[in-house]
Amino acid sequence: MKININRTDYEVEVDIRTTLLDLCREHLDLTGPKKGCDHGQCGACTMLVNGRRINSCLTLAVMHEDDEITTIEGMGAPGALIPMQEAFVEEDAYQCGYCTVGQICSAVGMIEELRQGWPSHVTPHLNSQPSLTDEEIAERMSGNICRCAAYPNIVRAIKRVASSALREEKA
Helix, strand or coil: CEEEECCEEEECCCCCCCEHHHHHHHHCCCCCCCCCCCCCCCCCCEEEECCEEEEHHHCEHHHHCCCEEECHHHCCECCECCHHHHHHHHCCCCCCCCCHHHHHHHHHHHHHHHHCCCCCCCCCCCCCCCCCCHHHHHHHCCCCCCCCCCHHHHHHHHHHHHHHHHHHHHC
């Protein structure tokens, strides 16, 4: 199969039952996304597919041949971090670091959802732009678990980047 991950084309032979997470980790040596629960409950495996966040442990790799897939390795690198990665470092939004990759990928996807005006379960009005409240961020990030409980710092990091990104768009 042919697949594009982090703007690189790969041709791989894998069993059709191989998840996108296992393809990345076991066949392409992209070990940023973590295998946490393998049931879509923790978010450690979050990646972006066509700009939308998904739990890569719940999707088969063969379903994504024509998609644009981005893992943490495609977002930034030491010395060239994206703003969300910088904010996580500056706000100390990690402890053990296991969930951090999924948190960052999910946060980047969440900002795009906000930019597009997608409501969440807690958005008060379905036809208005969602506000960047702690409650809104908590709801949108609820699929990403941090067992170390760095949530306040994660929310601060997300708010910093999201408010800046949303402000730039309005300008």
